[in-house]
Amino acid sequence: MHAATLPLPTTPADHRIPGNTGIWVGIYCELTEFALMFLVYFVARAHHPEAFHTGPQQLSTAAGVANTLIMLTSSYFVARALFAMRHDHTRRCLRWMVLAFATGIGYPVVKYFELRWNIAHGLSGNGEVFQMAYYYLTFNHLVHVGWGLLGMLWVMARAATGAYSSKDYAGLEAFACYWHATDLIWLMIFPLLYVLQ
């Protein structure tokens, strides 16, 4: 059987919990937290359509696009790392994880330059409703990316010490789920704040 067609050594479909239960409790908390912020965003948008019409024009679309591409690419590398580990290619898995981390670290770097750009252009979060929504959502997401990058270092260390194999990769998969969920949230934030006028 070709490696790419190997079945997952897991429970049947509709019952499988990717990673572990604990990470899904965390992901549900993350999704709920952002759901509340998105609700505030939509209510604020309904109350202040003009502020949300002009708001995205004040932001650096290039920074938003760059961070979207960074999140997508880092997520892709993590998915490739998981695939490699499922087939006992530990060194290949580590190489993908290094690429994922090297890409992912670009997110806070871009955020730093974006913040400097914002301040230079008068977006200091001084109480204007769009800016408040923007800073709450994006800073909160930045914190989640920060946790993810730390988690990435942890699973890289575990993979390097032989803790994962094709028979036991739940920890790596749990991290992958968290990272992809954080990516998913950014894919919602980006159009709402940077694109939709």
Place this chain on the structure above:
Amino acid sequence: MTSTPRTLTLAWLGLVVLTLAGALLGERSTPGIWTTLVIAAVMAIKGRLVIDHFLELGNAHIRIRRLVRLYACVLPALAVITALFGPHIARLTTL
């Protein structure tokens, strides 16, 4: 169903293209309900690509799969609803 390197790469390429197209649309198009509809559709498609190919929820527990898929559908829908019924929502949410 688990992703293969080929499906992962195709999904990633699709996501990149949709991101660039969405950003271009936001920059070039006139704001309005049709633009909002297209942006919301792009959000939903991108969400589904991540959920199915990166998160691989196609064979996950049904509650996890449904909840996450619902999440990526409800948010784009709310963007459209807010564009269509903004004043009504504002009235309903005024204290």
